[in-house]
Amino acid sequence: MKITRLVPHILLERGGLRRLKEFTEQLFPDRPGYDVFVVDEVHRSTGTWEKLAPRPDDLLLAVDVFAHEPKTGQVDDLCRRIREEKGETLPRVVVGVGGGSAMDIAKAVSVLLTNPGGSADYQGWDLVKEKPVAKIAVPTLAGTGSEASRTAVLSGPVRKLGINSEHSMYDAVLMDPDLLETADPEQAFYTGMDGFIHAVEALTGSAINALGRPFAEKSKEAIQRYFSGEGNAEELLVGSYLGGASIANSSVGICHALSYGVSFHLGWRHGIANAIVFNRLEAFYGDDVEAFQAMVRRNGIDLPQGVTKGVPEETLGRMAEMAYLLERDLVSALGPDYRSILPPERILELYRRM
Ligand code: NAD
Numbered sequence: 046m047k048i049t050r051l052v053p054h055i056l057l058e059r060g061g062l063r064r065l066k067e068f069t070e071q072l073f074p075d076r077p078g079y080d081v082f083v084v085d086e087v088h089r090s091t092g093t094w095e096k097l098a099p100r101p102d103d104l105l106l107a108v109d110v111f112a113h114e115p116k117t118g119q120v121d122d123l124c125r126r127i128r129e130e131k132g133e134t135l136p137r138v139v140v141g142v143g144g145g146s147a148m149d150i151a152k153a154v155s156v157l158l159t160n161p162g163g164s165a166d167y168q169g170w171d172l173v174k175e176k177p178v179a180k181i182a183v184p185t186l187a188g189t190g191s192e193a194s195r196t197a198v199l200s201g202p203v204r205k206l207g208i209n210s211e212h213s214m215y216d217a218v219l220m221d222p223d224l225l226e227t228a229d230p231e232q233a234f235y236t237g238m239d240g241f242i243h244a245v246e247a248l249t250g251s252a253i254n255a256l257g258r259p260f261a262e263k264s265k266e267a268i269q270r271y272f273s274g275e276g277n278a279e280e281l282l283v284g285s286y287l288g289g290a291s292i293a294n295s296s297v298g299i300c301h302a303l304s305y306g307v308s309f310h311l312g313w314r315h316g317i318a319n320a321i322v323f324n325r326l327e328a329f330y331g332d333d334v335e336a337f338q339a340m341v342r343r344n345g346i347d348l349p350q351g352v353t354k355g356v357p358e359e360t361l362g363r364m365a366e367m368a369y370l371l372e373r374d375l376v377s378a379l380g381p382d383y384r385s386i387l388p389p390e391r392i393l394e395l396y397r398r399m
């Protein structure tokens with residue numbers, strides 16, 4: 046039996062971060078305890094940090110998501126710090142403030158505070174047993190859909206894989222469009238395109254069902270409007286949320302499969318890696334690639350070119366093999382015969398054009 050869960054509480058309001066305390070009180074009336082804020086370190090200098098206004102007992106923890114994408118070790122370190130400070134007393138709520146990286150780290154912290162072992166033990170599907178600490182997402186970039194999805198993507202000692210579980214889902218999202226304003230426009234574009242590409246892949250794949258489709262359609266529309274200069278930041282945040290909500294009832298596709306190696310072997314971050322790959326997938330996603338390229342031009346984005354130049358053939362071969370790890374997504378995109386439609390030689394040709 047597949048039961049779909051959605052994030053049940055949303056506050057969408059310009060300047061809404063100032064009402065976080067009130068929001069938390071309404072959601073968890075009379076619940077005692079301190080709050081833990083897991084905040085993207087960048088916000089020490091964006092003005093967002095000051096707006097959090099923690100109570101004396103709360104813990105404000107900064108995470109560095111600039112150096113690399115989220116790691117299991119970061120999650121375990123944060124849990125250790127919380128236990129050192131507070132012993133076995135659990136927080137009332139964990140608040141994740143940032144882009145997909147900080148939101149994913151905060152999710153994982155809320156899970157690991159009530160489950161034994163380290164976060165790498167839970168990378169996979171439905172491995173979490175105990176109910177987590179309640180959590181609230183405060184996105185400061187829009188596009189990944191982490192605020193609404195059931196996964197927390199982490200790189201561990203062995204692999205990059207999400208903690209995929211109902212328990213990874215946020216209990217509430219506070220969307221404050223003001224918080225997006227400090228983001229670097231290129232970064233905001235690439236994160237937005239991650240959401241656009243999720244929606245394109247979901248809508249063109251066979252894995253999508255009647256519950257996933259309307260979420261993905263509206264997500265795509267909102268993100269595309271925003272980056273075509275028509276929408277506003279509120280709609281973009283909603284588009285990101287809807288994209289996350291569609292994920293459990295659809296799948297990604299060829300772009301995410303091919304971008305895996307571009308991130309892992311060539312070091313490009315998730316959003317930009319997807320953009321580099323999607324730009325070359327006109328044979329599979331024709332009109333959507335054209336729409337994407339129009340958004341690239343409109344937003345004055347200088348998409349990296351020649352990223353595979355000088356990369357040894359052997360590395361490219363390993364990248365191609367890596368794409369097949371996303372088998373479920375390739376089946377959704379191309380059918381069970383995906384290997385004959387997209388053999389390693391064809392993947393290599395695509396990589397050479399990036
Ligand atoms: P990010 O969170 O990695 O942030 C990118 C950069 O922008 C960082 O340097 C960060 O400090 C900075 N930043 C964030 N908000 C800012 C703001 N308001 N002002 C100034 N700087 C700001 O970027 P992202 O694209 O949102 O997230 C990528 C991560 O999300 C990847 O690790 C990816 O695997 C993950 N992801 C998760 C899901 C999910 O469902 N859980 C889905 C897709 C992607």
Ligand code: ZN
Pocket residue numbers: 239243301315319
């Ligand atoms: Zn993605």
